[in-house]
Amino acid sequence: MPVLGLGTWRMGESARRSAGELDALKYGLDLGYPMIDTAEMYGEGGAEEIVGDALAGRGARPFIVSKVYPHNASRAGTIAACERSLKRMRLERIDLYLLHWRGGARLEETFEAFHRLKDAGKIGDFGVSNFDLDDMEDAAEVDKGLNATNQVLYCLSRRGPEFDLLPWMRMRAIPLMAYSPLDQGGLLRKAALKNLADEAGCTPAQLALAWLLAQPGVVTIPKSASRERLKENFAALEVKLTPQILAELDRAFPPPRTKQPLEML
Numbered sequence: 001m002p003v004l005g006l007g008t009w010r011m012g013e014s015a016r017r018s019a020g021e022l023d024a025l026k027y028g029l030d031l032g033y034p035m036i037d038t039a040e041m042y043g044e045g046g047a048e049e050i051v052g053d054a055l056a057g058r059g060a061r062p063f064i065v066s067k068v069y070p071h072n073a074s075r076a077g078t079i080a081a082c083e084r085s086l087k088r089m090r091l092e093r094i095d096l097y098l099l100h101w102r103g104g105a106r107l108e109e110t111f112e113a114f115h116r117l118k119d120a121g122k123i124g125d126f127g128v129s130n131f132d133l134d135d136m137e138d139a140a141e142v143d144k145g146l147n148a149t150n151q152v153l154y155c156l157s158r159r160g161p162e163f164d165l166l167p168w169m170r171m172r173a174i175p176l177m178a179y180s181p182l183d184q185g186g187l188l189r190k191a192a193l194k195n196l197a198d199e200a201g202c203t204p205a206q207l208a209l210a211w212l213l214a215q216p217g218v219v220t221i222p223k224s225a226s227r228e229r230l231k232e233n234f235a236a237l238e239v240k241l242t243p244q245i246l247a248e249l250d251r252a253f254p255p256p257r258t259k260q261p262l263e264m265l
């Protein structure tokens with residue numbers, strides 16, 4: 001799985017903004033972003049349609065991640081939801097298909113549907129999202145082969161997963177896909193991040209993303225509908241963090257000392 005992708009939450013919600021969103025996704029793909037993260041929830045299918053438009057006519061396509069709503073995640077419902085997502089994106093296969101959050105159907109049913117979709121070649125692999133450690137333990141009990149990803153809220157200002165979830169996932173070689181890596185923009189307003197970015201010779205967004213990418217087993221999916229910011233964020237791949245900057249980041253944004261319940265947006 002690639003380490004950096006394009007987020008699409010809030011896309012496909014307004015006809016007025018859709019041309020700009022399409023332009024941003026196409027530009028991001030031209031820059032070389034190797035992955036897109038979307039969901040049937042985003043714009044109630046609108047984001048997947050824009051992803052389909054952005055992919056149309058391209059040769060090599062990026063790694064595609066999408067998600068099923070928990071209320072659609074029954075045995076038959078998951079398969080039907082996946083078919084709808086494929087149709088909206090005009091694809092034959094979703095590379096990674098996630099249960100958006102726990103709830104609704106029993107995990108056994110959802111995973112059985114995921115296996116059927118995988119056997120039929122309609123998804124490359126499957127995983128979960130917004131699963132805390134106890135949920136992951138349940139999931140691993142239901143499906144011993146679960147190893148694709150758990151997509152969760154994780155960024156410099158919300159480091160809770162480091163206490164128990166991330167180590168557990170690392171032990172099992174399950175990548176953590178960090179969503180809202182910029183804390184939806186809020187992180188970028190923190191003076192400590194700005195100062196350290198100056199010291200590191202990059203922008204605050206690049207520092208926040210490079211920090212995530214420096215964590216073993218972590219990949220991330222920042223969202224932007226602006227060409228300039230997409231370019232800025234993509235360049236985070238080139239940022240090398242010194243041990244000194246990493247230590248200063250730990251001081252400014254301390255890791256958790258106790259269990260923090262997983263936060264969810």
Ligand SMILES: NC(=O)c1ccc[n+]([C@@H]2O[C@H](COP(=O)([O-])OP(=O)(O)OC[C@H]3O[C@@H](n4cnc5c(N)ncnc54)[C@H](OP(=O)(O)O)[C@@H]3O)[C@@H](O)[C@H]2O)c1
Binds near residue numbers: 180
């Ligand atoms: N599984 C889940 O439950 C879940 C939940 C939340 C998110 N996600 C996924 O994760 C993706 C990313 O998370 P997110 O969209 O919540 O938040 P995010 O990526 O942390 O932040 C996005 C916000 O930051 C702004 N931004 C982006 N790059 C910037 C830069 N370089 N400088 C200044 N501002 C910048 C964007 O504005 P502009 O667009 O105007 O640039 C947007 O308002 C989502 O799009 C979605 O695909 C998944």
